[in-house]
Amino acid sequence: MDTLVLDPVLDLKASAPLQAALLERRGKPLSVDASGVQRLGGLCLQVLLSADRTWASDACAFAITPRSAAFDEALALFGADGRFDDDRSEKGAR
Amino acid sequence: MDELEEIKATFFQECDELLGDLEAGLLQMEAGEGDSETVNAVFRAVHSVKGGAGAFGLDALVRYAHVFETLLDGVRSGSIEAAPELVRVLLRAADVLADEVQAARTNGRADEHETASMVAELEAWIAGEPLGAEPVVAPAAAKPAAPPAAADEDDFGFKPMAVLIPDVAPIDEAPAKAGWTVTFKPAASLYAKANEAGRLLRELGRLGPVEVELDDADLPPLDALKPEEAYLSWTVRLEPEVDEQAIRDAFEFVDGDCELTISREDGANEETDLAALLASLSAAPAPGPAPLEVEIAPLAPAPVAVAPVESAPIRAAAPAPAAGRAAVDHAPPQATIRVDPERIDRLIDLVGELVINQAMLAQRVVQHGFAPSSDIAMGLDELEQLTRGIQDSVMAIRAQPVKSVFQRMPRLAREVASQIGKQVRLVMEGEGTEVDKTVIERLSDPITHMLRNAIDHGLETPSERIAAGKPPEGVVRLAALHRGGRIVIEVEDDGRGINRQRVRQIAIDKGLLAADATLTDEEVDNLIFLPGFSTANAVSDISGRGVGMDVVRRSVQALGGRISISSRPGEGSTFTLSLPLTLAVLDGMVVDVAGHTLVVPLTSIIESLRPKPEDVRPLGPTGAVLAVRDSYVPLVDVGSVLGFRKSSVAPSEGVVLLVEHEDGGRAALVADVIQGQRQVVIKSLEANYRQVEGIAAATILGDGRVALILDVDAVVAMRRREPRAPEPTLHAAE
Numbered sequence: 001m002d003t004l005v006l007d008p009v010l011d012l013k014a015s016a017p018l019q020a021a022l023l024e025r026r027g028k029p030l031s032v033d034a035s036g037v038q039r040l041g042g043l044c045l046q047v048l049l050s051a052d053r054t055w056a057s058d059a060c061a062f063a064i065t066p067r068s069a070a071f072d073e074a075l076a077l078f079g080a081d082g083r084f085d086d087d088r089s090e091k092g093a094r
Numbered sequence: 095m096d097e098l099e100e101i102k103a104t105f106f107q108e109c110d111e112l113l114g115d116l117e118a119g120l121l122q123m124e125a126g127e128g129d130s131e132t133v134n135a136v137f138r139a140v141h142s143v144k145g146g147a148g149a150f151g152l153d154a155l156v157r158y159a160h161v162f163e164t165l166l167d168g169v170r171s172g173s174i175e176a177a178p179e180l181v182r183v184l185l186r187a188a189d190v191l192a193d194e195v196q197a198a199r200t201n202g203r204a205d206e207h208e209t210a211s212m213v214a215e216l217e218a219w220i221a222g223e224p225l226g227a228e229p230v231v232a233p234a235a236a237k238p239a240a241p242p243a244a245a246d247e248d249d250f251g252f253k254p255m256a257v258l259i260p261d262v263a264p265i266d267e268a269p270a271k272a273g274w275t276v277t278f279k280p281a282a283s284l285y286a287k288a289n290e291a292g293r294l295l296r297e298l299g300r301l302g303p304v305e306v307e308l309d310d311a312d313l314p315p316l317d318a319l320k321p322e323e324a325y326l327s328w329t330v331r332l333e334p335e336v337d338e339q340a341i342r343d344a345f346e347f348v349d350g351d352c353e354l355t356i357s358r359e360d361g362a363n364e365e366t367d368l369a370a371l372l373a374s375l376s377a378a379p380a381p382g383p384a385p386l387e388v389e390i391a392p393l394a395p396a397p398v399a400v401a402p403v404e405s406a407p408i409r410a411a412a413p414a415p416a417a418g419r420a421a422v423d424h425a426p427p428q429a430t431i432r433v434d435p436e437r438i439d440r441l442i443d444l445v446g447e448l449v450i451n452q453a454m455l456a457q458r459v460v461q462h463g464f465a466p467s468s469d470i471a472m473g474l475d476e477l478e479q480l481t482r483g484i485q486d487s488v489m490a491i492r493a494q495p496v497k498s499v500f501q502r503m504p505r506l507a508r509e510v511a512s513q514i515g516k517q518v519r520l521v522m523e524g525e526g527t528e529v530d531k532t533v534i535e536r537l538s539d540p541i542t543h544m545l546r547n548a549i550d551h552g553l554e555t556p557s558e559r560i561a562a563g564k565p566p567e568g569v570v571r572l573a574a575l576h577r578g579g580r581i582v583i584e585v586e587d588d589g590r591g592i593n594r595q596r597v598r599q600i601a602i603d604k605g606l607l608a609a610d611a612t613l614t615d616e617e618v619d620n621l622i623f624l625p626g627f628s629t630a631n632a633v634s635d636i637s638g639r640g641v642g643m644d645v646v647r648r649s650v651q652a653l654g655g656r657i658s659i660s661s662r663p664g665e666g667s668t669f670t671l672s673l674p675l676t677l678a679v680l681d682g683m684v685v686d687v688a689g690h691t692l693v694v695p696l697t698s699i700i701e702s703l704r705p706k707p708e709d710v711r712p713l714g715p716t717g718a719v720l721a722v723r724d725s726y727v728p729l730v731d732v733g734s735v736l737g738f739r740k741s742s743v744a745p746s747e748g749v750v751l752l753v754e755h756e757d758g759g760r761a762a763l764v765a766d767v768i769q770g771q772r773q774v775v776i777k778s779l780e781a782n783y784r785q786v787e788g789i790a791a792a793t794i795l796g797d798g799r800v801a802l803i804l805d806v807d808a809v810v811a812m813r814r815r816e817p818r819a820p821e822p823t824l825h826a827a828e
Binding site: 011012022045049051053054057077078083 | 280306308310319321324
């Protein structure tokens with residue numbers, strides 16, 4: 001399984017590179033390593049959410065693991081906790 | 095510069111303004127003139143600093159500002175009384191905030207001990223135990239019911255936040271259970287300005303328990319996604335007790351950068367967008383809500399939105415000012431643009447060229463024999479007027495109010511006074527007086543020095559003042575005004591005045607004055623500007639730092655300014671500083687010297703005269719002096735000092751400009767012919783060529799030739815330093 005390690009700071013400037021890095025790995029199962037993430041901004045969150053949805057439509061596995069506490073906290077802050085969890089059927093429901 | 099850095103630089107500029115507002119507001123409160131509007135402005139200043147700092151991750155600044163803000167929130171909600179002793183604490187807290195901002199700006203560290211002790215002091219006030227020596231820890235019950243979302247903020251010490259909520263809660267809660275639903279959709283511009291949706295959510299989280307729902311329905315697939323576009327929106331539910339104003343405050347920095355709807359959960363009440371809210375808040379003429387391009391249609395704006403405002407935190411106020419306040423706080427209606435100063439400098443340069451070009455054209459027209467009444471000449475007159483108009487307008491762009499300098503002074507006054515155990519009240523007037531940026535940058539030092547001097551030497555100690563029948567608190571007035579095309583700064587104290595006897599004695603003791611000299615009171619007062627003069631018996635830490643008033647005078651004169659002092663024994667002294675309004679143009683006397691055209695700044699010239707041969711007296715082997723009325727003034731032949739000619743001309747064959755130089759002394763500059771007096775555009779010689787001794791700058795004349803602007807002090811000093819070989823001046827005098 002391909003792995004993408006996320007940068008510590010996922011802010012405004014990180015969103016385009018993150019999108020590009022993800023698109024490079026499209027079509028294959030992907031594991032995203034968020035263990036080093038210290039800050040997650042709204043733009044990178046939407047890139048990750050979109051990726052999750054895109055991988056789902058490609059019927060490929062997409063997982064974000066492991067995750068730093070800061071990453072989990074940010075997901076909770078954004079009301080996005082649970083979005084990247086296993087049950088794919090619920091994804092993109094909203 | 096990095097885009098983010100640019101935004102950050104703008105933030106720090108805003109901080110300066112905010113800190114100024116903060117101090118001004120606190121001073122108003124100190125003077126007992128503050129109303130709820132003032133308190134709110136003060137609160138908002140700190141809140142804005144905090145908000146911006148949060149966006150840039152300046153954690154230390156956020157932490158400190160938060161505690162400060164919490165206390166101010168208590169004051170504005172009325173739960174903490176704005177007693178005079180509290181206001182004094184707040185003033186010191188503002189000083190610490192300024193230090194923190196400065197530290198953040200320079201990536202340095204503020205004095206941690208000072209910050210910590212100030213935090214402890216502020217927290218003690220928040221806890222209602224201001225005199226408690228121990229730093230007060232907020233009671234456990236006051237811990238906010240922080241949602242997990244705010245977990246990363248725990249180390250910020252945000253304990254006291256919840257204290258205020260119960261206090262505010264009962265106020266506007268007429269209808270039964272009704273929570274708030276806040277829906278917001280950031281625009282791409284929100285992120286582009288380094289704001290974060292997460293920060294907004296976190297701010298809301300601080301107001302109480304929240305439920306956050308993310309809406310990603312608009313999110314495209316990854317390959318269609320534009321990484322800097324914004325697709326997400328959020329719906330946040332808050333407790334009904336939360337104050338609406340507080341919710342709106344959280345969105346203060348993203349006006350126009352997000353769609354926002356705030357509504358009551360029961361749906362029966364207000365549902366409005368930001369623009370409509372603002373419009374209705376500022377009950378009177380609404381400040382054109384132009385900057386807030388919110389896309390949501392304004393729904394039912396008026397009747398409901400007003401109600402919560404009056405019951406908002408500043409409930410002490412009558413409804414009218416409360417409504418007016420909002421207009422002041424939100425989006426100050428004055429639209430301003432920030433422009434890189436270099437662009438303005440370039441514009442000013444170009445306009446300078448235009449003025450020169452226009453003058454050249456006018457001169458050619460005359461040369462070609464066109465009559466003044468000819469169409470061309472008249473057209474040129476109109477052009478000249480337009481050019482002047484443009485020049486004035488462009489200069490006005492660069493003009494700034496002296497406020498930016500003045501606003502640093504209250505702190506200085508406080509610090510100096512407390513250091514030497516005096517009580518002082520600083521009264522400032524004319525802060526809006528405008529002066530060119532080039533001048534404003536150089537006002538700070540002389541004003542600082544004059545102010546220190548007024549407090550240190552001018553004012554008496556409280557006990558001396560009481561003995562003299564004055565109130566223990568001294569008053570120092572700092573004023574700025576325009577007078578005669580110049581800016582005048584006055585620093586006036588109500589202290590003891592200058593001890594003329596002593597000043598005179600010191601001047602005599604130091605050999606600066608002949609023992610039998612007859613001087614007017616004014617002349618005696620101005621002896622303090624002589625180099626090497628210091629009146630303080632003991633060199634104090636405050637103003638006697640080896641930099642005497644003579645240095646101030648010299649730096650002021652280098653700018654084409656003058657400084658003087660007048661004094662009334664027992665009643666106080668007044669320093670008066672006058673400077674040209676700009677350093678971009680200069681009024682000068684155009685003279686010919688050995689075939690060269692020179693400009694002598696008019697501010698240095700006392701008079702011009704054509705000396706009689708018998709008034710010129712030889713002095714020493716190479717010098718000569720000129721008898722002007724009852725005194726002798728050294729003669730300086732500009733042509734030979736600058737090396738334009740080998741031998742000096744006879745002063746009686748040319749003209750003499752009597753000038754005053756830096757030490758207040760006089761000299762007589764010898765030139766050949768005076769062409770006239772005119773305003774010239776200053777061109778830096780240093781920037782375009784290199785520094786030349788004796789020359790301050792250059793200009794371009796109407797005929798296209800470059801004329802050098804004389805540095806009078808330097809020329810006089812050069813003459814003193816380099817006595818030249820045989821000077822025909824001597825013979826001419828015979």
